[in-house]
Amino acid sequence: MNEIAFVVDSTADFPENWSSPIDIYRLPLRVRVGGTEYRDGVDIDADKLCLFMSEGHDVSTSLPSFEDIVSLFRSIQNKYRKVFVLTLSQKLSGTFNAVRMVIENLSLKNFVLLDSKGVSGKIFYVLSRLISDVMNGKNVSQQSVERYGRDCEMFFLLGSLNHLKKGGRVGKLSLHLGKLLHLKPVLRLDRDGEVCKAAIGRNDQDALEKLTKLVKAFTEDFPEYVLYGGYGSMKMKEKLTEILSKFPKCDGIARVGSTVLAHTGPDVLGVLVGKAF
Structure with missing residues (x-):
């Protein structure tokens, strides 16, 4: 069993060519264009969405599907001693609460849920600090997330x-x-x-x-x-x-x-x- 992994949702934006020394998994939110639903980063990317928006299509978003959350968490629950799940801010989305329900319902004792209190590049910055802590043997907690958010x-x-x-x-x-x-x-x-x-x-x-x-x-x-x-x-x-x-x-x-x-x-x-x- 490996030691540590992180899960972030698809609103986290990573710099080009960045790589992590620790396993990271992406949980896709959903993007609806007209009557068609896509998984962010899986079925649709920035170029495709920009084209849709330039054509005047109605665009909206929704939480990761329950099935996607369960499927990902089930696939990794026995691979790691601990999995930290870092979501976008609760002020911006219900993703945190959706993930919490799955963790509780599946009794995933080795999963730790964290609110990044950010989105996009701010999630990346906080994640980078947390990865550095793990590599240096330090504890990861919501308190450290909030401290790095202030930095x-x-x-x-x-x-x-x-x-x-x-x-x-x-x-x-x-x-x-x-x-x-x-x-x-x-x-x-x-x-x-x-x-x-x-x-x-x-x-x-x-x-x-x-x-x-x-x-x-x-x-x-x-x-x-x-x-x-x-x-x-x-x-x-x-x-x-x-x-x-x-x-x-x-x-x-x-x-x-x-x-x-x-x-x-x-x-x-x-x-x-x-x-x-």
């Missing part, structure tokens, strides 16, 4: 807030949404995993500059840092490259996955900056 910031820009509004993932923006729809806010995830406003740009270029300043402020507080970027459409990759060029290093770039894109729209870019470890 990073994820800022992002959207071409439009309409997808976020339609999907109901507006978080703490709800009180200001009507006004923000006509501006260019720089968004971030707070410590509980909710979307909130970090700054307001007058236009696209001003928003890019404000996001860059926010990241630079973090790097001044933590001279030893890691920096990752993420993007949806290829148009946004160009803008992301412009931001990242302002910094002496970049530790990786990820393509945002289908479930996240369904709520942000294709025109999304983000920068994750965290304390080095």
Whole structure:
């Protein structure tokens, strides 16, 4: 029996060519396009979803299917001494609770469920810290997840807030949404995993500059840092490259996955900056 494995859901975005020293399994959320349902990262990828959205198809998401959760967990339950399951924030999805029900119903004593209180690159950063802890013989707990969440910031820009509004993932923006729809806010995830406003740009270029300043402020507080970027459409990759060029290093770039894109729209870019470890 192997020692440790991790399970993350498909909203976790990994940098290209990144590899883990510990086994990692992906649990796909579901993306519905019109009347057809796809498993994120299995039956649909970012390119395919961007094409569907450009064609005007209605897009929505739902939790991983009960069958997918059970099938994955059953297949690995006897392979590892302990399996840590790290999900996206409970503030953004019911995935955590769906997974908890399966773990309880199947009496999976060696499974430990953790709320990342994040999504996308923030899950990756927290996961990387947890893997480092395992490799160094340290304990993994919800407390360590939350501590690592405080060691990073994820800022992002959207071409439009309409997808976020339609999907109901507006978080703490709800009180200001009507006004923000006509501006260019720089968004971030707070410590509980909710979307909130970090700054307001007058236009696209001003928003890019404000996001860059926010990241630079973090790097001044933590001279030893890691920096990752993420993007949806290829148009946004160009803008992301412009931001990242302002910094002496970049530790990786990820393509945002289908479930996240369904709520942000294709025109999304983000920068994750965290304390080095």
